[in-house]
Structure formats: C-alpha cells, structure tokens
Amino acid sequence: MGTVIVDPVTRIEGHLKITTEVVNGVVTDAHASGTMARGLESLLIGRDTRDAPYVTERVCGVCFGSHGWCSSLAVEAAHGTTELPALARIMRNLIVGACFLHDHPLHFYHLSALDYLDLATLVNYAGTDTYINKIKQLIIDNDAAPLLPRYEPDGFSINDLDTVASAVGHYLDALVMQVKAKRMSALFSGKQPHQASIVPGGVTYLPTAEQIAEFRTMLVEQTDFINNVYIADVVALGTGPICLWQPLTWG
Amino acid sequence: MDKEKENFIHGVFIDRRSFLKMTAAAAAALGLGSLSWPDSAEAAGKPAVLWLHGQECTGCTESVLSALDPDPRDVILDVVSIRYHETIMAASGYVAEEALEATILEGNYVLVMEGSIPNADDRYLYVAGKPLRITFLEAAQNAAAIIAIGACATYGGINGATVTRGLGVSDLVSGKPIVNLPGCPLKPTWFYGTLLYYLNNGTLPPLDSDLRPLAYFSRKVHQDCPRRFNFMQKNFLTDWNDPAQEGYCLFLKGCKGRWTRSDCSLTLWNEGANTCIKSNAPCAGCTEAVFYDGFSPLYTNGVIKGGMIP
Ligand code: SF4
Numbered sequence: 001m002g003t004v005i006v007d008p009v010t011r012i013e014g015h016l017k018i019t020t021e022v023v024n025g026v027v028t029d030a031h032a033s034g035t036m037a038r039g040l041e042s043l044l045i046g047r048d049t050r051d052a053p054y055v056t057e058r059v060c061g062v063c064f065g066s067h068g069w070c071s072s073l074a075v076e077a078a079h080g081t082t083e084l085p086a087l088a089r090i091m092r093n094l095i096v097g098a099c100f101l102h103d104h105p106l107h108f109y110h111l112s113a114l115d116y117l118d119l120a121t122l123v124n125y126a127g128t129d130t131y132i133n134k135i136k137q138l139i140i141d142n143d144a145a146p147l148l149p150r151y152e153p154d155g156f157s158i159n160d161l162d163t164v165a166s167a168v169g170h171y172l173d174a175l176v177m178q179v180k181a182k183r184m185s186a187l188f189s190g191k192q193p194h195q196a197s198i199v200p201g202g203v204t205y206l207p208t209a210e211q212i213a214e215f216r217t218m219l220v221e222q223t224d225f226i227n228n229v230y231i232a233d234v235v236a237l238g239t240g241p242i243c244l245w246q247p248l249t250w251g
Numbered sequence: 252m253d254k255e256k257e258n259f260i261h262g263v264f265i266d267r268r269s270f271l272k273m274t275a276a277a278a279a280a281l282g283l284g285s286l287s288w289p290d291s292a293e294a295a296g297k298p299a300v301l302w303l304h305g306q307e308c309t310g311c312t313e314s315v316l317s318a319l320d321p322d323p324r325d326v327i328l329d330v331v332s333i334r335y336h337e338t339i340m341a342a343s344g345y346v347a348e349e350a351l352e353a354t355i356l357e358g359n360y361v362l363v364m365e366g367s368i369p370n371a372d373d374r375y376l377y378v379a380g381k382p383l384r385i386t387f388l389e390a391a392q393n394a395a396a397i398i399a400i401g402a403c404a405t406y407g408g409i410n411g412a413t414v415t416r417g418l419g420v421s422d423l424v425s426g427k428p429i430v431n432l433p434g435c436p437l438k439p440t441w442f443y444g445t446l447l448y449y450l451n452n453g454t455l456p457p458l459d460s461d462l463r464p465l466a467y468f469s470r471k472v473h474q475d476c477p478r479r480f481n482f483m484q485k486n487f488l489t490d491w492n493d494p495a496q497e498g499y500c501l502f503l504k505g506c507k508g509r510w511t512r513s514d515c516s517l518t519l520w521n522e523g524a525n526t527c528i529k530s531n532a533p534c535a536g537c538t539e540a541v542f543y544d545g546f547s548p549l550y551t552n553g554v555i556k557g558g559m560i561p
Contacts, residue, residue, distance in 0.1 A: 008378050010343040013309045015378055035377040037369075038306045039413030048548030054535065055543075058409055061310020061436060062338075085492075114341040134328050143297065146333040146340035149350060175316070175323045182317045183521040190530035191520035192317065193310040193436050197530040199550070204491050204531035211525075 011111040013062040049075045057194055064193040065099035075200040088202030095189045101222045102181035105230050109174040117167055118159040119147055125165055131172050132165055170229050177225050184218045187211045299360035301390055302336040306410045306417050307366025311401040312338050314436035348379045355393050362394035367403040367410040367417025375415040396428040402537050405431040412544035430455045431462040435537035441467050461540055472508035472534050475516035505550040507536030
C-alpha cells in the first residue's frame with residue numbers, strides 16, 4: 001500500500017501530520033510532525049518573569065489552566081520559593097481541577113469518539129431525543145457538517161444503533177457540561193479559557209461565599225455526569241475497538 | 252408569520268424558546284431592538300462557515316463554546332453549517348481538505364479566522380502539505396465576509412511578538428468585509444452578535460478604525476471599572492496579601508484598562524461569572540492592536556512600549 005499520510009489530523013489542538021509506511025496491511029514505520037511553530041519559548045527569553053505564566057498559559061486553549069499553573073511553579077522555583085501559602089495551593093487545585101472536569105470528557109467525547117462511531121447509523125433512529133432526531137434529519141438532507149463527511153467507517157467503527165445513539169446523546173450532553181465546567185473554573189480565576197488569577201507566588205483572588213457555594217453546586221452536577229455517564233462510556237467504548245474484523249498484527 | 256414558519260430556521264427546526272433567547276441576547280448586546288435568524292425562504296440551507304486555524308491555541312473556539320445562550324448544541328447543529336473546523340469536524344486528512352476545497356469553489360460563505368499567519372517564513376505553519384497562508388488567501392478570495400477572532404487573527408497577538416511575526420487578517424487581505432473581534436480569547440457574545448447581525452443585514456455592524464464593532468469596543472475597560480473610584484482616590488493595590496487593599500485599583504500591578512476598549516467591565520465572562528479585574532488580576536489589554544508586545548511587561552506599568560505613556 002506504500003505511504004499513507006493523514007494531514008491534517010483533526011480534533012486535536014494544533015496542527016499535526018501523521019505519515020505511515022504500510023507493507024502488506026501492516027504499519028512498519030510512522031512519523032508524527034507538528035506542522036506549526038509559534039516561538040513562544042524564545043519569546044520569553046529576557047522577559048519579565050511574571051509574563052511567563054500568561055504567555056505559557058496560551059500554549060493550549062483546550063487544556064487551559066495547566067500550562068499557566070506549571071509555568072508559575074517554574075517561575076517560583078527559579079526565584080527559590082519553596083512553599084506556597086496553603087490557600088493559594090488550594091485555590092490553584094480548584095481552578096485547575098475544574099479545568100480537568102472540562103477537558104477530560106471533552107477529549108473523550110468531542111475529540112476522540114467520532115473516530116469510533118458510524119454516525120450514518122442514526123438514519124434508522126426511531127427514538128424521541130430532539131437533538132438526535134435533528135442529526136438524523138441533517139444526515140438525510142446531506143447537511144450534517146461538521147459531523148459528516150468523514151473517512152469511510154472501517155472494521156473499528158461501531159454501527160450498533162443503540163450504542164451510537166447513546167454515545168452521540170452523551171456527546172451533546174458533554175457539550176453543555178464543558179460550558180459549565182469552564183464557568184466553575186472562572187468563578188475563581190477570572191475567565192476561562194485562559195485564567196487570570198494564577199500568578200507567580202500564588203493566586204490573586206479570594207472568592208466570595210456565594211461563588212464558593214455555586215462552585216460546590218456545579219461540582220455535584222459534574223460529579224454526577226462523570227460517575228454516571230462518562231465513566232460508563234469510557235469503560236464501554238474507550239477500552240478498545242468493540243468489533244475487530246481481524247486480529248491485530250504487530251509488525 | 253405562522254408559527255411553523257417562524258420556528259423553521261434555515262431548513263432546521265429549533266426549539267422556539269432557545270431561538271427567542273438567543274435572539275434577545277445577541278440583539279441586546281448590539282444595542283438593537285430585535286434581530287432574528289434569517290427567514291428560510293430567502294436562503295436555501297444553513298449559511299456555510301469555513302473556520303480556519305492559523306497559529307493558535309484553540310482558546311477562541313473554546314470561548315465561543317463557553318456560552319449556554321445560544322445553546323452549543325444549536326450552534327453546531329442549527330445555526331450555521333460548519334463545513335471545515337479542525338477541532339470539531341469528524342473528517343480528517345484528504346476528506347477534510349476536499350470539504351474545504353468544495354466550499355471554497357461554492358463561494359459565498361463566512362470565513363472565520365482563528366490564529367495568525369506567520370510572516371517571517373511560511374514554514375512556521377503548513378497544513379495539508381501547503382503553507383496555511385496560501386490556503387487562507389484562497390479561502391479569503393471567495394468569502395462573503397471574514398470574521399477574525401482573537402488577538403492572533405486580528406492583530407498578531409502573542410505570535411506577532413515571536414520570531415514567526417504572526418499577522419492578522421487585515422494585514423493580508425483588503426477589499427473584503429472584515430470584522431475584528433480581538434481578545435485573548437474573544438468573548439462569545441461578540442461572535443454571536445456579530446454573526447447574527449451579518450446574517451440579518453448582509454453587512455457588518457458599525458466598526459471602529461481597528462475594525463472592531465462599536466457596540467462592544469467603544470468604551471474603555473477603565474471607564475466602567477468598579478475600581479475606578481479607588482483609581483481616582485489613588486488607592487493602588489501593591490500587595491495582594493493585604494486585606495486592607497481589597498478592591499484597590501490594579502494600576503500598579505500593570506492594569507492596561509486605561510488603554511483598552513472592551514465591554515469586559517460591563518458584561519463579564521463565562522455568562523457573568525467573573526472578569527480578570529474582578530478576580531484581582533490586572534487587565535492585560537488583550538483587545539488592543541498593540542497587545543502583546545506593546546503592553547509587555549504585563550504586571551507593571553513602569554515601562555510602556557508602543558508609544559503608550561501612563
Ligand atoms: S483596575 Fe485598571 S481599569 Fe480599573 S480603575 Fe484601576 S487602572 Fe482603571
């Protein structure tokens with residue numbers, strides 16, 4: 001089959017190209033190339049160190065929080081700070097923890113799941129979910145972008161109607177949950193994406209009692225979703241392709 | 252207008268409640284009485300959108316999807332036909348590129364640009380084996396209008412300051428309706444309001460000299476800042492640990508609100524949850540053309556570059 005190139009690899013943050021060498025149906029070599037550079041690292045050379053978390057935060061707008069947080073730790077280490085105030089540590093953990101609630105399900109549902117689901121199966125949907133019926137109609141009208149077109153479904157795609165309908169339903173639910181998780185984090189950090197309150201040395205903000213109460217309420221809703229929907233789907237779908245059409249061969 | 256027709260927007264039913272909510276919020280944001288998504292009789296199908304990613308972090312896409320009004324599910328399924336968007340489209344590789352080429356040939360789409368175009372060397376950004384600059388210029392050629400979102404796509408942003416010398420849309424394209432919605436990231440209301448205005452009127456909303464909608468960028472952050480009284484009293488915050496300085500002006504911590512036009516102080520972020528200044532962090536000036544380099548270092552106002560004098 002020769003060389004197979006996927007460029008762009010979509011549903012990631014950034015720009016990626018994958019080149020594989022295929023011999024008799026077996027991948028014998030593979031290369032991954034990041035095809036974008038911004039030069040953020042060299043931008044920081046010689047700058048005021050307090051700018052580092054602001055710039056580094058912007059490495060990724062999907063897993064926001066993490067980069068600014070780590071950059072702050074690096075600046076603190078460089079300045080010889082060995083211990084943060086306990087409140088700053090707790091606040092940072094809550095800010096970044098809410099980001100994890102946002103981007104782990106987002107990675108699973110919005111970035112990965114579409115590779116494993118044969119959405120065209122939904123033309124046979126006979127249930128009552130408004131949004132899934134909407135998708136069904138869009139597929140019939142040939143107007144289902146950005147969900148279709150896609151690569152032809154292969155032996156790794158799930159085309160069991162109930163499984164696809166349930167997973168797509170959760171894809172849509174997760175779209176709403178990720179909005180709420182961003183709000184949770186913003187309650188303590190100013191805004192999301194790209195928080196403002198984590199600075200070298202600690203956190204700028206002490207939230208109000210109302211904000212802490214709202215954070216708690218929203219956390220319960222997120223935890224319910226994670227425990228009852230996300231984990232079940234990860235176990236069902238994320239542990240490997242469900243219907244292998246042939247045993248995997250390792251080249 | 253009969254009820255059925257009223258609900259039937261661009262060939263797809265959307266729930267009437269969310270439609271009204273969406274319309275009201277976006278119209279209010281633009282200071283207009285009423286707006287609605289265009290009537291399906293006038294246009295076949297949903298309006299096509301091409302969404303290109305330059306040098307970016309996807310934070311602007313994330314921000315557009317950080318509103319519950321309009322519902323993100325309606326945005327993806329109902330409001331527009333997103334033919335190309337690297338972060339959400341199911342297609343990849345040649346299937347994605349074919350969709351892009353087909354839509355460019357069709358023409359008459361709205362081009363949303365997120366991220367900058369490297370000016371120092373095309374090799375800083377290649378997609379599908381060719382410089383993104385070339386793809387962007389082709390897509391811009393046949394676009395009905397271009398919406399540049401975020402600091403990078405508008406004025407270069409942080410990438411404008413790096414060795415790659417990232418440029419914004421209006422540095423590369425002329426003779427097209429272009430609207431700049433800067434910010435790092437932009438705010439979702441700016442995007443939905445501007446798009447809705449364009450789809451209703453076929454023109455862009457009134458813009459300032461930096462091509463930003465006046466509706467969102469005519470006032471400075473400083474003018475509406477809740478800490479303005481403390482600014483005038485010269486109560487400047489110097490120590491974040493001092494409870495006596497609660498609510499003090501952040502000018503000495505580098506606040507750029509005095510030079511920054513945006514409605515952040517009025518409508519906040521994440522559906523009214525908070526803002527940079529409300530969370531005690533200085534405004535970084537991310538909606539201004541001189542951001543980032545002109546405002547760096549961000550956490551002091553001791554040195555102001557780009558012709559700014561405190
Ligand atoms: S915090 Fe910034 S925007 Fe607010 S009053 Fe002070 S200088 Fe002006």
